[in-house]
Amino acid sequence: MLVHLPHFVTVEDLTVEQTLALIERAEEFKAGTPAPKLSQPVYVTNMFFENSTRTHTSFAMAEKKLGLTEIPFDASHSSIKKGETLYDTCLTMDALGVDLTVIRASENEYYQALIHPKADEHLSIGVVNGGDGSGQHPSQCMLDIMTIHEHFGHFKGLKVAIVGDITNSRVAKSNMEILNKLGAEVYFSGPEYWYDHAFDKYGKYLPMDELVGMVDVMMLLRVQHERHAGDANEASFSAADYHAKYGINKARYEALKDDAIIMHPGPINRGVELAGEFVEAPKSAFVEQMRNGVFMRMAMLEAVLRGRKLGGLE
Numbered sequence: 001m002l003v004h005l006p007h008f009v010t011v012e013d014l015t016v017e018q019t020l021a022l023i024e025r026a027e028e029f030k031a032g033t034p035a036p037k038l039s040q041p042v043y044v045t046n047m048f049f050e051n052s053t054r055t056h057t058s059f060a061m062a063e064k065k066l067g068l069t070e071i072p073f074d075a076s077h078s079s080i081k082k083g084e085t086l087y088d089t090c091l092t093m094d095a096l097g098v099d100l101t102v103i104r105a106s107e108n109e110y111y112q113a114l115i116h117p118k119a120d121e122h123l124s125i126g127v128v129n130g131g132d133g134s135g136q137h138p139s140q141c142m143l144d145i146m147t148i149h150e151h152f153g154h155f156k157g158l159k160v161a162i163v164g165d166i167t168n169s170r171v172a173k174s175n176m177e178i179l180n181k182l183g184a185e186v187y188f189s190g191p192e193y194w195y196d197h198a199f200d201k202y203g204k205y206l207p208m209d210e211l212v213g214m215v216d217v218m219m220l221l222r223v224q225h226e227r228h229a230g231d232a233n234e235a236s237f238s239a240a241d242y243h244a245k246y247g248i249n250k251a252r253y254e255a256l257k258d259d260a261i262i263m264h265p266g267p268i269n270r271g272v273e274l275a276g277e278f279v280e281a282p283k284s285a286f287v288e289q290m291r292n293g294v295f296m297r298m299a300m301l302e303a304v305l306r307g308r309k310l311g312g313l314e
Helices: 016-030 054-066 086-095 138-152 170-181 197-201 239-246 250-255 286-307
Strands: 043-048 100-105 126-132 159-163 185-189 203-205 217-220 261-263
Touching: 016 138, 016 170, 016 286, 043 054, 054 100, 054 126, 054 138, 054 286, 086 100, 100 286, 126 138, 126 286, 138 170, 138 261, 138 286, 159 170, 170 185, 197 203, 261 286
Parallel strands: 043 100, 100 126, 159 185, 159 217, 185 203, 217 261
Antiparallel strands: none
């Protein structure tokens, strides 16, 4: 089954069948299946208004492997700095012949105005969400579940812990949504002041040391200091204290099940969420997640190409 989507902005709208089909397609690309041949050129631009290493470069690599032509975009020198709206920036790209844009922006659900234009607006560019504020991070979520599937071969009944700065994490929100759909058991841990009980519908909050020996997947989150403006707990934050309470140290690493995996969306704060010696340890899937990001983003982009009939694909 090949997935066809007009945009890729959230995992909320994906069916289980579409999700599994995207994983299968990404695994095919990783195994060496060639990208589909494009009979017409496709132009894409990557508009990142927040800093990014993995996501930005991974999308660029995926686009290259699919044969797309990337049109460079530098947010720091764009007309956004002069007060231009994101909509008008996309309208400009659309008018210039850009077919797709991958966007990362600090505003939650920025994409709504782009994929649902008003009656007197005519924006037709395809949108792929590279992360919106503290809302969603669909491509990170999809590469995460690809990595889990690659390791375990299934999701039903797997115990997955999401640990850390959950309230501010778009990765956590996307993952808890999709993991529930796929039949995994989700658990949470981390500072309680960074946990919203609205997440109780997705899983159960437990102390970190209660989770370590029972879970199959330990998904760590970066502490997002940039989103804590005005947070009284930020002033008293201690990296050493956080690591002692919630980080993976030697004792917790050894307490994990033999076939358990540690995941992290990056960038890792070494010695905070994860001791540096375990970033590339046997139970760590961090490097594989980054590698899988290219192939999953190829699958996501291909789904939008087919959904929009770009490059001659149907």
